[in-house]
Amino acid sequence: MSQKILIVEDDAVTADYIAKGMTEAGFTVDRADNGRDGLFLASDSGYGAIILDRMMPAMDGMSVLKALRAAGIETPAIILSALGTPEDRVEGLTGGADDYLTKPFAFAELLARVQLLLRRARNGQSGGAVVTALRHDDLEMDLLSRRVKRGGKAVDLQPREFRLLEFFLRHPDQVVTRTMLLEGVWDYHFDPGTNVIDVHVSRLRRKLDDGSDRPLLHTVRGMGYRLGIEK
Secondary structure: OOOEEEEEOOOHHHHHHHHHHHHHOOOEEEEEOOHHHHHHHHOOOOOOEEEEEOOOOOOOHHHHHHHHHHOOOOOOEEEEEOOOOHHHHHHHHHOOOOEEEEOOOOHHHHHHHHHHHHHHHHOOOOOOOOOOEEEEOOEEEEOOOOEEEEOOEEEOOOHHHHHHHHHHHOOOOOEEEHHHHHHHOOOOOOOOOOOHHHHHHHHHHHHHHOOOOOOOEEEEOOOEEEEOOOO
């Protein structure tokens, strides 16, 4: 699988930030600052993944993606967008994107998602497959219907709790730090000095573990939290 990444982003600061990080992570990077040029470059099947802004001049990201899929080009693509409502995400995923990440974002999360798409492609999964569900043990999350179940039983979550759980499910069996959660769930790039994370994690833990004797969400002292069943 190619380690060559295409970044289609009209904001120079954002594009520089992504390109620098991807280069440091060992990728070769090409760039386009508008949708038309991005479509031209993306027509080359030599890319391992495409990072695609949604709102751009000349041609918007969704139009680029639809044109690629119509041409039979299934290069894995992640949409970046300030549009982050459930409806926006559904439109992006059903429009041919493999993943959808809202701005502002943490580079570490973007890199992890790109690496996941590349692993899937190496394992022979279709690059154009839409990611609609996340699972871990007996926990299931449907990203389109916004429903969560554990052991077949519905778990009623508030929007922020849903986003928090989605973040944990994208980092299973990993220690997730407070900084990662502040950036990835609250879009903070500073510590507000409150216990907002502890409160939400506590509520989420109660809902996930209700009726189960196998706790899923654990506190890792001095580090953060981890989603997973204790061995």
